[in-house]
Amino acid sequence: MSNEKLTFKGGTHPPHSKKATEKLALEKANAPKVVVIPMQQHIGAPCDPVVAVGDEVKVGQKIGEAKGFVSVPVHSSVSGKVTAIEPRMYSGGTKVTCVVIESDMQDSIHESVKSKGSLESLSADDIKNIIKDAGIVGMGGAAFPTHVKLAPPPDKNVDTVILNGAECEPYLTADHRLMLENPEDVVYGLQALMKALNVSKGYIGIEDNKMDAIEIMEKAAAGKTGIKVVALHAKYPQGAEKQLIYACTKREVPTGGLPADAGVVVNNVGTAAAVAKAIKTGMPLVERIVTITGEGINNPKNLLVKIGTSFKEIIDQCGGFKETPLKIIAGGPMMGIAQFHIDIPVIKGTSGILVLSVAEARLPEASNCIRCGKCVEVCPINLMPAGLSAHAMLDNFDQAESLHAMDCIECGSCSFVCPAKRPLVESIRLAKREIIAKRKKAQAK
Amino acid sequence: MENSRFLVSSSPHIRSGESTRRIMMDVAIALLPALFAGIWFFGLRALWLTLVAVGFAVASEIAMQKLMKRPVTVSDFSAVVTGLLIAFNVPSTLPLWMVAIGAMFAIVIAKHCFGGVGHNFINPALAARAVLLASWPVDMTSWVQPGVDAVATTTPLAILKGTEAVNQVLPNVMDLFVGNVGGCIGETSALALLIGGLYLLYRRVISYRIPVTYIATVGILAFVFSGFDLTYIPYHILAGGLLLGAIFMATDYSSSPMTAKGQVIFAIGCGLLTTVIRFYGGYPEGVSYSILLMNIATPLIDRFTLPRKFGGVKKSA
Numbered sequence: 001m002s003n004e005k006l007t008f009k010g011g012t013h014p015p016h017s018k019k020a021t022e023k024l025a026l027e028k029a030n031a032p033k034v035v036v037i038p039m040q041q042h043i044g045a046p047c048d049p050v051v052a053v054g055d056e057v058k059v060g061q062k063i064g065e066a067k068g069f070v071s072v073p074v075h076s077s078v079s080g081k082v083t084a085i086e087p088r089m090y091s092g093g094t095k096v097t098c099v100v101i102e103s104d105m106q107d108s109i110h111e112s113v114k115s116k117g118s119l120e121s122l123s124a125d126d127i128k129n130i131i132k133d134a135g136i137v138g139m140g141g142a143a144f145p146t147h148v149k150l151a152p153p154p155d156k157n158v159d160t161v162i163l164n165g166a167e168c169e170p171y172l173t174a175d176h177r178l179m180l181e182n183p184e185d186v187v188y189g190l191q192a193l194m195k196a197l198n199v200s201k202g203y204i205g206i207e208d209n210k211m212d213a214i215e216i217m218e219k220a221a222a223g224k225t226g227i228k229v230v231a232l233h234a235k236y237p238q239g240a241e242k243q244l245i246y247a248c249t250k251r252e253v254p255t256g257g258l259p260a261d262a263g264v265v266v267n268n269v270g271t272a273a274a275v276a277k278a279i280k281t282g283m284p285l286v287e288r289i290v291t292i293t294g295e296g297i298n299n300p301k302n303l304l305v306k307i308g309t310s311f312k313e314i315i316d317q318c319g320g321f322k323e324t325p326l327k328i329i330a331g332g333p334m335m336g337i338a339q340f341h342i343d344i345p346v347i348k349g350t351s352g353i354l355v356l357s358v359a360e361a362r363l364p365e366a367s368n369c370i371r372c373g374k375c376v377e378v379c380p381i382n383l384m385p386a387g388l389s390a391h392a393m394l395d396n397f398d399q400a401e402s403l404h405a406m407d408c409i410e411c412g413s414c415s416f417v418c419p420a421k422r423p424l425v426e427s428i429r430l431a432k433r434e435i436i437a438k439r440k441k442a443q444a445k
Numbered sequence: 446m447e448n449s450r451f452l453v454s455s456s457p458h459i460r461s462g463e464s465t466r467r468i469m470m471d472v473a474i475a476l477l478p479a480l481f482a483g484i485w486f487f488g489l490r491a492l493w494l495t496l497v498a499v500g501f502a503v504a505s506e507i508a509m510q511k512l513m514k515r516p517v518t519v520s521d522f523s524a525v526v527t528g529l530l531i532a533f534n535v536p537s538t539l540p541l542w543m544v545a546i547g548a549m550f551a552i553v554i555a556k557h558c559f560g561g562v563g564h565n566f567i568n569p570a571l572a573a574r575a576v577l578l579a580s581w582p583v584d585m586t587s588w589v590q591p592g593v594d595a596v597a598t599t600t601p602l603a604i605l606k607g608t609e610a611v612n613q614v615l616p617n618v619m620d621l622f623v624g625n626v627g628g629c630i631g632e633t634s635a636l637a638l639l640i641g642g643l644y645l646l647y648r649r650v651i652s653y654r655i656p657v658t659y660i661a662t663v664g665i666l667a668f669v670f671s672g673f674d675l676t677y678i679p680y681h682i683l684a685g686g687l688l689l690g691a692i693f694m695a696t697d698y699s700s701s702p703m704t705a706k707g708q709v710i711f712a713i714g715c716g717l718l719t720t721v722i723r724f725y726g727g728y729p730e731g732v733s734y735s736i737l738l739m740n741i742a743t744p745l746i747d748r749f750t751l752p753r754k755f756g757g758v759k760k761s762a
Contacts, residue, residue, distance in 0.1 A: 338451070
């Protein structure tokens with residue numbers, strides 16, 4: 001481990017709030033009786049169901065076929081019978097087509113699930129196909145199809161893979177526990193990703209509030225050529241793709257560009273572990289680690305949850321609500337999505353279920369901007385959030401665009417620090433949607 | 446929907462403990478040492494003036510917001526800070542009603558006519574000082590020697606400039622440092638102001654950029670303009686309103702730039718104008734006018750010092 005603290009400029013220090021779960025070993029969640037599996041859990045085209053109501057399915061069986069390149073298939077997480085295929089609410093806030101499966105509680109594994117052989121025996125294309133067929137997406141939360149990242153445009157010179165183990169979102173400890181309890185799969189997955197991209201340099205970036213994970217990952221990576229574990233300064237948003245790339249390589253991803261423009265592909269440590277599993281056992285992505293925490297839950301836990309299990313079941317397993325909670329969030333408190341209700345399934349991108357008490361989640365009323373400049377100081381992209389937001393709130397979207405609204409990564413640092421409690425990132429987000437809509441309209445002409 | 450009882454909002458879902466009120470309270474706390482020094486050196490009258498200024502500032506804010514049918518925000522403490530700063534910028538002999546007029550002008554005209562806290566384009570307390578100085582120049586420049594006797598005196602900068610009272614001698618630097626000299630209530634004790642400034646830096650209410658750049662600029666230019674006379678440096682830094690201005694007035698959020706580079710430019714401008722006024726202008730003191738002038742330039746400075754955005758590199762081919 002190098003001693004210099006690697007980081008980026010700007011950023012802020014929300015309370016880590018990880019104490020409740022960081023020392024709790026992973027537990028397997030109780031087997032769900034019913035799973036609701038959305039056909040769209042990823043960025044890109046939704047899947048077409050390839051099963052019908054009444055069909056018997058097994059664990060790992062493909063139930064949704066990918067449409068197009070930016071899309072991944074979806075698999076059953078239980079064995080049992082398909083009872084419905086219908087639109088249901090999911091954590092994205094809209095309804096999507098879901099396959100509802102009643103489990104027979106046998107967990108019989110589908111015959112297609114078998115080891116793909118050793119890493120040495122597989123070619124780069126083999127690995128990419130395995131990853132796509134296993135339905136693997138970014139497990140940090142954004143759920144971007146991993147095989148797409150592994151196919152950068154041929155003119156980009158990618159020479160590095162970075163695994164994101166920063167877990168800079170407060171409260172969440174899913175990646176932390178994964179690194180502590182299954183470091184071999186993380187390293188194996190990284191080797192597979194490096195081989196798929198034909199690169200020789202691999203980093204595993206971990207915030208230095210997880211020294212135990214850094215130590216264990218270093219042991220696991222010892223002797224593996226080209227792989228380096230790097231300690232990153234614990235600062236939000238250290239795990240944001242561009243900031244992570246800068247911290248590890250001092251390279252800057254250009255505006256509107258991809259990590260590949262900086263010669264890098266970034267994946268979450270959870271994604272790497274899923275890749276390892278898909279190669280070693282052939283099991284596609286049908287379960288994930290979820291941190292259930294927050295002041296509003298009785299027994300916070302890190303659970304290994306089958307995709308499609310409802311939030312409600314998971315919350316009940318954690319002792320239920322302590323008091324009537326104010327907010328339920330899929331993901332972390334800085335970038336997670338607040339939920340209307342808890343009859344929604346855990347999906348591939350659900351890194352946490354955060355139950356915030358009234359005290360934690362109360363949002364104070366906004367007052368006048370006092371121009372203190374704290375938002376400017378913390379913005380990791382060096383924008384002027386106060387100015388951008390002022391334009392956005394007056395519907396001056398053209399001015400917002402000229403102040404580089406589109407570069408905003410929506411990390412929320414500005415809103416977090418604002419002493420006047422202004423909705424800074426919220427209004428910039430609105431401006432971005434308007435600008436995108438305008439650009440689309442202009443293109444259509 | 447049965448379970449639909451949760452609050453839904455756009456992320457982020459948590460907020461820091463910072464608040465406008467906390468910041469303004471910190472500024473008020475940081476001003477206390479200078480207030481005590483003012484009372485110590487200029488007597489209880491300094492306290493009465495301060496209470497009147499703060500009282501009228503707060504009352505004007507309440508009246509103004511009621512009149513405009515806006516929520517009353519005096520609990521954010523910003524009017525208290527303005528009141529304190531107005532009192533700090535007047536001599537201890539000023540009639541009470543004059544400081545009351547200053548407080549009303551600051552809050553009603555400089556602050557609320559432009560939209561209230563955060564929207565004032567110039568520092569309200571300095572605007573009030575400028576109005577008072579223009580309206581009652583004699584009362585605003587009647588200085589007394591610290592102590593019970595209240596002997597008429599002048600300010601060290603006036604002596605240095607030789608504009609008046611040529612028979613007076615310059616006080617020693619130690620008196621300047623603790624504040625045992627003639628001047629406005631809150632400006633004379635460099636020690637007390639520095640303690641307040643360190644508190645603000647520790648609480649991260651202000652950054653070092655504006656005060657340090659401003660003071661350094663004045664120090665260097667005083668050395669240059671005086672024909673490279675080192676003795677001018679401590680007097681120009683410690684005497685007059687420089688420390689009060691640099692630590693508490695030029696750092697006013699609303700009327701100073703938001704960008705780091707902009708703050709440095711702003712502070713250099715303040716320092717330059719202050720020294721030019723002091724050496725070549727009609728007044729012995731130039732801190733308040735220089736800050737007011739730079740306040741006006743703030744939007745321009747902000748516009749031209751947009752930070753380089755992360756990601757502004759060329760795309761690789």
